[in-house]
Amino acid sequence: MKPIERDEVQRAIDTFAKRDVFLHLETTNGAYASHHDESFFSAGAYIRNAKVQYEHGKIVGDDPYRVGLKLEIGWVYAEGLNHFEIDEQGRLLLAGLDSTGKLAVALQISLQPFE
Numbered sequence: 001m002k003p004i005e006r007d008e009v010q011r012a013i014d015t016f017a018k019r020d021v022f023l024h025l026e027t028t029n030g031a032y033a034s035h036h037d038e039s040f041f042s043a044g045a046y047i048r049n050a051k052v053q054y055e056h057g058k059i060v061g062d063d064p065y066r067v068g069l070k071l072e073i074g075w076v077y078a079e080g081l082n083h084f085e086i087d088e089q090g091r092l093l094l095a096g097l098d099s100t101g102k103l104a105v106a107l108q109i110s111l112q113p114f115e
Contacts, residue, residue: 001083001095004065009084012092013057013067016109023050023069024108025078049113052076064096067107078107 028044054069054076066079080096087093089110096105108114 001085001093001097004059004063004082004084004094006059006065009059009065009067009092009094012084012086013059013069013109016092016111017054017056019111020051020053022110022113023052023076024048024106024110024114025050025076026103026106027078028104067094078105080105081107 024047026044026046026048029042052069052071054071057067057069059065059067059081061079064080064082066077067081068075068077078094078096081094083095083097085093089112091108091110094107095103098104
């Protein structure tokens with residue numbers, strides 16, 4: 001993965017608009033870290049292969065970025081994104097990595113279900 005290039009990511013988001021796509025959205029703040037400090041409140045969210053169609057999407061902010069996807073009846077968004085990749089399968093993979101390189105948030109868009 002490489003640091004987000006805003007225009008390139010926006011173009012990729014646009015190519016998936018108004019099509020059936022599969023989303024992977026994941027957040028974590030170290031859900032397994034509470035065993036090191038019982039006072040640490042850990043939380044996370046995970047959804048994989050949600051089939052959606054978004055009207056349009058937008059990347060905003062200045063590192064870290066936020067990506068929002070406008071659905072017919074609402075929004076999906078992820079914030080804290082700072083890295084991306086368009087892989088060999090044409091999937092847009094966005095990630096927010098902390099200062100140690102650990103994943104904090106991921107938003108991925110694909111025309112095919114994720115394995």
